[in-house]
Amino acid sequence: MPFQSERELILLGTGTSHGVPVIGCHCGVCESAEPRNHRTRTGVAIRTPQGTFLIDTSPELRIQLLREKIDLVEAVLYTHGHADHLFGLDDLRVFGYRMERSVVLHCEENVEQQIRTCFSYAFNQSANDLHHGAIPLLEFQRIGLEPFEVLGERIQPIRLMHGRLPVLGFRIGNVAFCTDVSLIPDESWPLLEGLEVLIVDALRDQPHATHFGIPQALEVVERVRPGKTYLTHVSHYLDYTSTNARLPAGVELAYDSLRIPY
Template sequence: MKITFLGTGTSQGVPVIGCSCEICKSLDFRDKRFRTSVHVQVGELSLVIDTGPDFRAQMLRSKVKKLDAVIFTHEHKDHTAGLDDIRPFNFMQQKDMPVFGRKQVLEQIKQEFSYIFASKKYPGVPQVEAIEIDEAAFSIEGIQVTPIPVMHYKLPVLGFRIGDFSYITDANDIPQTSIDLVRGSEIVVLNALQKTSHISHFTLEEAIDMAKTLGAKNTYFTHISHKLGLHSEVENELPEGIHLAYDGLELSLP
């Protein structure tokens, strides 16, 4: 399994438009963050979790030539806005793109991208196969994917476990039943928005505490805002086995 962080930033990305803080002005490439998304390659299977507004640029930068499926964590725009850019994969692969999401996620996508689902389609629109999922495990081309239910303030969000890799973004509460689903993972990804309290995301301290509870060999933080601090400084503050992810970071699992 190969995991590539396509984006590790929060909904505004980093740098933030019009901001002149030291993080937004940083020349460290690790402080330049597209909206959060991840590419997972398992054998021949290539899938993406979330297609945010930067999806096209992410695919070009990571040189992804084949995409077998898209899985959505939830319906917020910073996780869905790039869906239109699956069109080149439709053309190259000559098939509809399987898109997995909860009922409310698919309903939101059908509203925002109504032209994709119109009875009379304009030529060249994305070709999508919408597949509804719930909290039960499902498979994509023989690879099992286990949903991990979490809460994003009052919004239900799904994380996902594939083999020994667990991915959770946009959460500030993980119930015990979901903690049990994650335990035993070699790599866990969690959101860590900023150091100060937030209504719908883990703070850095909360994410560290949750990482310790989950007990993975390595935990990587994502969905990071410019308020968290400089990557180089925050990385040095973290306990052993806990890291800040950055755009383009690649991880491998046997």
């Protein structure tokens, strides 16, 4: 689909760390012909008049960007350093060489250290014999909880808890993306006021130690009262059609390739 809005979020992936279908699973969702039950690992592209940036780099990043016909990525915001949100980073290589400058990675200090560990070849070039084209051009921009700007867009980080791990959500305009969350700290709630769209974690129906389930996500919706809510990071326990049929008005499961103007 061509780019039709000046500003839009594209949900590149809406699945859990296993993705859906899950390897070796033959449940009804994993074998479903409904394309919105096919979920790659979670990530977002934000298209703006000045260019495109991402939230996270899932292991399927190359496939996701080809699917959405995204030819250039200039920056990435990272929520946290878990593999399903990080391990597509090497697919950024092509963009650095196309632009002849680094792709900027906006992340907290602990995520930077995780990236430097997992992708050490990109930062320790004297210690390896890789040819030039095998090394991605990357530049870190360390962030905290203060607002910052990417490609002309104001980004407001939101502190979330993913079990015991502090992670980030992001608010861009009147849209907030809050994946991999099991608790919203008191100080973060004001940052969710006045939302038109909330994209929030909802792994399954049952409680989970590190993720919201649907009941917890709906409690957030009741408190925040956004205009529209999409549930993301969805497991194979939730069928797209039957789950949407029982969700309240204004709330539905997200799906890969969903486009949200903002």
